[in-house]
Amino acid sequence: MHRPTFEGGPLSPDGPDSAALQARSKGLAAVTGEVVDCFRCPRLVAWREQAALEPPARYADESYWARPLPGWGPVDARVLMVGLAPAAHGGNRVGRIFTGDRSGDFLFAALHATGFATQPESVVPGDGLRPIDLYIAAVNRCAPPGNRPTPLERDTCLSYLVRELALLSDVRVIVALGAYAWDGILRALARGGSGSLATAVRPRPAFGHGAEVAIGPYVLLGSFHPSQQNTFTRKLTQAMLQGLLLRVRELAGLPLRP
Numbered sequence: 001m002h003r004p005t006f007e008g009g010p011l012s013p014d015g016p017d018s019a020a021l022q023a024r025s026k027g028l029a030a031v032t033g034e035v036v037d038c039f040r041c042p043r044l045v046a047w048r049e050q051a052a053l054e055p056p057a058r059y060a061d062e063s064y065w066a067r068p069l070p071g072w073g074p075v076d077a078r079v080l081m082v083g084l085a086p087a088a089h090g091g092n093r094v095g096r097i098f099t100g101d102r103s104g105d106f107l108f109a110a111l112h113a114t115g116f117a118t119q120p121e122s123v124v125p126g127d128g129l130r131p132i133d134l135y136i137a138a139v140n141r142c143a144p145p146g147n148r149p150t151p152l153e154r155d156t157c158l159s160y161l162v163r164e165l166a167l168l169s170d171v172r173v174i175v176a177l178g179a180y181a182w183d184g185i186l187r188a189l190a191r192g193g194s195g196s197l198a199t200a201v202r203p204r205p206a207f208g209h210g211a212e213v214a215i216g217p218y219v220l221l222g223s224f225h226p227s228q229q230n231t232f233t234r235k236l237t238q239a240m241l242q243g244l245l246l247r248v249r250e251l252a253g254l255p256l257r258p
């Protein structure tokens with residue numbers, strides 16, 4: 001059976017690479033290699049593979065990636081965006097984060113409108129889409145049953161985010177897509193995303209759409225997750241998300257009109 005190839009990992013900048021940048025790129029590529037070959041959570045390994053064996057009728061003829069999804073974006077990104085986990089029949093199917101489902105469509109429409117993506121559609125790897133000034137990752141890299149990883153699964157997978165944070169040293173703004181990601185980022189920072197920041201996140205800041213908190217060299221910014229539950233009910237609209245992303249540009253020192 002043909003298996004889709006994944007798209008993710010570090011994207012090299014267009015300009016001349018410095019040795020330091022190349023070293024970070026190599027580091028991120030190493031993390032990517034470990035992520036896509038990870039089998040540390042037996043329940044999630046079984047779930048990602050079961051999704052491939054029992055697809056909904058509309059995907060019955062498709063081969064699934066059915067592996068973990070790495071982070072994706074330029075090594076020198078100034079913004080890191082973190083979601084919960086891949087969707088069982090979205091990213092887990094096609095092999096790229098926030099791709100092949102309604103959440104990805106909604107998110108990339110807003111990212112393109114605000115200068116963070118080369119195009120508004122996120123269909124399949126190889127469709128030409130690239131994040132700009134933005135690295136996209138998730139707390140958990142495998143699709144979990146009911147969108148709910150266990151605390152052990154969360155903590156096991158967080159080691160990848162911790163390592164990415166250390167390598168993405170140009171990041172100034174971290175966007176949490178939902179309360180789960182907000183919590184995961186705080187845990188990753190406390191583990192040493194950029195030195196020991198454990199004391200800097202006490203008392204623990206509360207998640208909210210538009211919530212901002214300065215933590216060490218970063219500003220952490222909360223956004224409602226672009227899940228269908230939130231977008232269909234208009235708890236999160238395009239205007240809300242685009243407004244938040246323009247605030248991200250401002251905080252990251254990026255031009256408001258790219």
Ligand code: SF4
Pocket residue numbers: 035038039040041042044045068140141142153156157
């Ligand atoms: S959730 Fe993370 S740690 Fe667990 S198997 Fe998937 S990639 Fe590995």
